[in-house]
């Protein structure tokens with residue numbers, strides 16, 4: 001096991017100063033304390049080579065978790081061991097083995113070309129010359145940024161800069177890389193390139209811990225999804241299990257020859273149990289949600305076909321957004 005987290009708890013204490021003049025004056029003598037329970041006793045283990053996606057609504061505790069795992073914040077209680085090291089206790093030894101890419105924060109020096117920033121990292125991590133050249137050449141070719149190497153970072157597009165951020169984070173060949181919103185603001189082509197890069201590095205055995213609000217990132221990359229809400233883990237499994245979390249539901253778009261499931265005075269009387277009408281596109285075109293644990297799909301298709309004369313049919317999984325929205329809404 002590469003990462004072992006037990007009972008991880010973080011409580012932020014803030015002091016209420018008040019907003020009116022008299023409240024601020026009073027707070028000089030006696031201030032009210034507010035505790036924010038950002039992480040409430042998290043237990044988690046992650047194996048070497050995993051690609052884990054952390055999801056959660058705003059304020060769920062993801063950044064707090066990432067900050068503790070990268071060693072920039074210490075917890076209120078609990079233990080963390082990453083490759084046998086406690087991140088916030090033995091920082092010097094720890095940072096040599098990890099990498100980090102933050103979509104909203106740059107590690108490159110703005111006024112100098114990426115190639116010079118890379119050489120700074122070579123010195124910081126004491127990477128031998130031959131190994132540095134070999135790793136840099138490989139990464140630069142993988143991400144196709146050779147033409148950008150000699151230009152000042154401030155002149156690069158967001159996509160070019162993000163690719164260079166990845167190179168910067170991978171030069172010392174870390175075994176674990178933390179990614180915080182790595183594709184934020186990128187166009188679809190740049191996103192694809194970066195995702196392919198992450199997958200290739202993962203195939204080489206690098207463990208990735210990815211925090212994001214981009215469900216495409218999670219669907220395309222993560223083998224395991226951990227959803228945090230109100231400081232606790234509310235889901236920890238694969239992406240297909242996430243889809244099944246609220247039952248085996250399917251979305252069916254049916255185009256029929258005759259008007260189908262039309263409303264009567266008593267409501268939509270013809271709908272069988274386990275099936276609900278999501279939307280009506282026209283009298284004879286409907287979008288249905290089918291709970292296949294109640295009504296199996298072949299029976300529903302047969303019923304629609306025999307009753308209304310089926311012309312066209314599309315069966316889809318529940319959109320991952322719907323599942324996530326329901327998980328987030330749960331207290």
Ligand SMILES: Nc1ncnc2c1ncn2[C@@H]1O[C@H](COP(=O)(O)OP(=O)(O)OP(=O)(O)O)[C@@H](O)[C@H]1O
Nearest residue numbers: 012014036038056057058059060061062063064065
């Ligand atoms: N330095 C701090 N002092 C006080 N409270 C804090 C501090 N940092 C975070 N919090 C609170 O802790 C909770 C968790 O915050 P955190 O930033 O970890 O959430 P998050 O899941 O990363 O959210 P987002 O997706 O919006 O970045 C929030 O209620 C936040 O207001």
